[in-house]
Amino acid sequence: MDESTRAKRQRQRVTADEVARVLGVSQSTISRAFTATASISEEMRTRVMTTAAELGYQPNVIARSLMTRRTNIVAIVLPNLTDPFYAVVLDELTQRLQPRGCQTLLFVPTPGQEVDEILPTLLQYQVDGIIITSATVSSAMARACAKRETPVVLLNRYVPGLEIHAVSCDNVAGGRQMAEFLLGQHHRRPAFVAGQLGASTSMDRQSGFVSRLQDDGVECVIEQGGDHTYQAGFDAALRLMRRSDPPDAIFFTSDIMAFGGMDALRSNGFIIPDHVSIAGFNGVPLAGWAAYDLTTIRHPFSQMADAALELLGFGDAEVTQSPTTRLIHGTLMDRGSTMSRSPERTRVRG
């Protein structure tokens, strides 16, 4: 049964040998016809191509990879697809890879699964490069990849001591920008909603935000959001506004949390931005839509994708062997979810 199936497949599957036999040439010639740089006459190449098309022959990329040691596959690791931020990142990356003849192999670790666990699986596929978003790897794993000469890029995360490429928005600067902006609008009771504990992106945004506020002597309430989800933002916003001293501005560490927060507040009778200003971070398309019109720090998505691919060695520049960190500044999008408080009344009540 199994053997007969295999036999049948062998008969059906068209290989380079088949084409060669039909044309009365060697298998090498077929191979050369499909290799741009190979030495072969134009006439022979067209003959091969014609016959190949007739027989339905397509080179087997798997077999080719075995020799060339290139799979033309880049692995991308994302924590989830439901956050539009990752959808945008994936979109940007894929759109750049495909024109270069590269395909995207997707890995979505299940919650609680460490990236370190899935990296071995991923390396087994002999991918030409790995892009890891919003997570980090152990230095042991980084070394394992380096040993195999598989380039790895952390996207949206960087670890100072780690010997690994990294591309990230400058989160500290982004936090500072937002603080500066909110201070300029005369907010005096800002709050920050953090994401997962230990997520450096969130911590950096927080530290930039808080330190800039402190420069002006402004205190900041820190609310632990939990994870980067709509629901977490929803809950955090309500907790904040039910305090005896509610904030006049809430800066969420992530757009999707801000969306949850805005929906929670509006559903509970708060008017945004009259009662409280709301700001986010990421700059996903949805943040610009009228329904939210969210002030946020927009990631330089294109630049980040370009930089990531360049560090992977897909750019025009020479491959940099030494681990490089690229910090790129985001752009503050001043939208309708925030408004200036008049200096004399620091709190507006509805």
Place this chain on the structure above:
Amino acid sequence: MDESTRAKRQRQRVTADEVARVLGVSQSTISRAFTATASISEEMRTRVMTTAAELGYQPNVIARSLMTRRTNIVAIVLPNLTDPFYAVVLDELTQRLQPRGCQTLLFVPTPGQEVDEILPTLLQYQVDGIIITSATVSSAMARACAKRETPVVLLNRYVPGLEIHAVSCDNVAGGRQMAEFLLGQHHRRPAFVAGQLGASTSMDRQSGFVSRLQDDGVECVIEQGGDHTYQAGFDAALRLMRRSDPPDAIFFTSDIMAFGGMDALRSNGFIIPDHVSIAGFNGVPLAGWAAYDLTTIRHPFSQMADAALELLGFGDAEVTQSPTTRLIHGTLMDRGSTMSRSPERTRVRG
């Protein structure tokens, strides 16, 4: 230079032969240790595993695939990632594939690129299955895949005559459901915003919607939206409401178009649902958020993903050779973007 690089790699890359030499056994033994069903003593297996771990050996999936003819890769074709609908679909599929040891190879045709063009590329990767969303393939391509015994499933699309598996929400029924619902709310001037011309999903929804309305003698305005984008919905909504006879309900063929429409109307002073009811189709998470609170037909995402994988042969059931079409009913989510019109006044003016 290039040769020395290769030589270095060969030295560095750990193969089964290396492990075998260190242990003083044959390469077959290494292979067997990594094959669950192979005949090998438990003691030897642990010895191999230990040494493999020490040397950092990982089986090369590419080489294995050459023999086993299984890559454990499923290709998924999506038109774009920016529509949350596809993000959800991709999420559901990936979450089911990974536990089965399967990885997802992503293909996003550039606008204007036919699926038929990229299928050959995709087949070169010797994927174990192909899932194509919201597009169809020529019957010639379907035959080419069948010949290679690569199962293909169309998701969210089906073509009656085509010899190919298909899983789709019952769009005609969905259209009828929505018509029934809006009629029950006493709407008398409904409009339908279509998507791309020739997209069967949109046409089916339209025909179901229109035919059910006609059953009650209700006319329907058809507005061509263009593509399935936020902007297309935005523009279409404005065109409709600027007519001399504006509708009292707008049914968009896609949630993302409805979002655009709602934002357009709200930005122009319309109150939803007081001035006009809005409905969508797909049931993406965002539709349930307070900002839109959109009445829509929710796709049975889980069931569709299950069905697709089953037809690919990843289910428990026997593989069905004959092309099967699974039509699954969606669920109408009755939300705040629609409201009942009192029978006596069929139009409300703001």
Place this chain on the structure above:
DNA sequence: TTGTCGGATGCATTCGCATGCAGTTGACGC
């Protein structure tokens, strides 16, 4: 005419692993 050279092609090997088949070993029954 002969030597040389470059382009085109074939041959043989290789990539890393899986697997059919044969060979080895030990346990067990008679």
Place this chain on the structure above:
DNA sequence: GCGTCAACTGCATGCGAATGCATCCGACAA
């Protein structure tokens, strides 16, 4: 003590294509 059998292991080969090397051929210069 010997045959039988099962469990395990090694050998050799094959998967499909890329590529170094040798070969062949025609063109061209000497």
